[in-house]
Amino acid sequence: MPLPSDDALRGSPIPGITRNVFLLGLVSLATDASTEMLYPLIPLFLAQTLRAPAPFWMGATLAAGAALLVALTPDPRPARAPAR
16 A cells, blocks of 8 residues: 555645544544434434323433443453563
8 A cells, every 4th residue: 555645644634644534533523422422312202202102211311320330330340461
């Protein structure tokens, strides 16, 4: 695979990464952030806007709560020394 030319690397703020890869990373970051911000609002949207029955939005609320608990739970495995 050929290396990128100097022209392709010139517009990037990070040396060694082309401008297209850098911009793609920024778009991916923005997409991930917007998804994480909207996910907790889904139950509210289902209940208020769509007037969905309680089992639908309660399921989404419980799933969000379970995901939060899993994320906050510390890892029970002891830390291992890095391999040499």
